[in-house]
Amino acid sequence: MSEPDDADVIEQVPRQVNFPAVPGLRALRGVTGTGRRRIVAIAAACALIVTAATLVTFRLTEGPRTDPALARLVTEVTTVPVGTSAPGLPVLPASASADGASSWTLIVSNTLSPVSGPPLTGSGKPEVFYVATEYCPYCAMENWPLIVALSRFGKFTGLATSRSPRFEHIAPVDSWTFYGSLYTSRYLFFVPVERYSNVLVNGEANPNAGRSYRVLQQLTPAQKALFAKYDKSRATPFLDFGNHAVEIGSGAIPSQLMAGKSWTQIAAALRQPKTGLGAALLAEADSLTAELCVLTGNRPASACPAFLQNAELPY
Template sequence: MAPPSYVSFVPKRVLGKFMHVTDQPLKRPGGKSLVYFMGAGFCPFCAAERWAIVKALERFGKWEGLVEDKSAGHDEKYLNVPTFNLARAKYASDAVEFAGKETADRNFEPLQELDDKDYEILDMYNPDQMIPFLLIDGQYMQVGAGYSPELIQNMTHDKVKAELGNPNSAIGKAINAEIDNITALICKATGGKGSACNSDSVKALTAKL
């Protein structure tokens, strides 16, 4: 993996909190675009962002082994934020490769150790190892969540899913906006592979990139 060139490149905000950090794609064997995530089970902002990651990636492939979970029940600003545990989940797609690490569980216990491939990415893009960290194709990155976990803390997973399907829901609008941001960035990275790239909302976002 060759390090990207930052010469004469000024990062700029593009969609939501995502920053365009380099013009050099980070591709995987076979030409797939890499979506990389680092989070921790206790982290409420990670918990919130996982909804958008999971739902956006469902538009390009299929998950297996997703487990419903919650963020920490104490010692965090927002508690019991419903989410998914991605530690053992598998993702398959013709256009996208998902990789990531959950460094701890919701009880603050160590979960997955970082390896050389993780450090290679983190040293380039996130040397302070801040979470949640989401990198799309080596070009777009976000540290933090695209919406506040306060919106869904202490909710059940079924309630969040219902809100996602309600066009008049403030919660649904916030999460769906982040889902569309991630979708648009993936569409840009993959050259529009996937039917999701043809929706009017995603096309409008992709046109801004």
């Protein structure tokens, strides 16, 4: 059966989420989402024109290249403590500028929904199944908080930097690829599938079509069935949390906050929770962490403090 091209622009619907009060911090009620993205098929969805400059076939031409620099960057991203987006943290609303907001709301993932089915496991542990593409800018944005969240439960090796192409209305996003990486954890089994690269098959290929990019990984028949069951449009990014819940599309991370930011600047934002970018990334990371805590039975304790255990998930 032929598959439609992946759609990368996902509907973002505001919803209300409450985090309980914790010692030293007041409870905060937040409205999630920073606007609505329309669902469109990638051929029409990305009705975006890639500039000629991005037709060069490369996976990475800028950013950290030396092993020591990359190692420092990976360490910075994989050691972000939990709770930096706890209640009381100001987060940029959609109508405010990047650093000059006068009013704030809490932003958490607004694309998480419950599913029912046989538990998804791997090596006797709950499986987190992730479908992405390197050319997808929303995958690029989601990869940052996903790495932060998963690193609280295990360890990555082999992570590599990557960049999404430039589209007409979306600037390139400096990010990561899970292709060729390894994740080890006592608590979770992580299965990422990067279907396509950010490299066009040739200079004449249509950059708005998913199959114009070089294939990296194929879904197994079981993975394809799971993907189609829960994600009818087969949009990326797609996350399945052990068949307990799924997230279709990226969390509430305004793309304009990522525009023009390098790997080192985005990594630094993870330590700057009062900035718009840092707040959005950390809120999404803690939202993902809360769902992972459900899968692991709130283990380890360092990743699942009380405020996440008691958080009201959107289902």
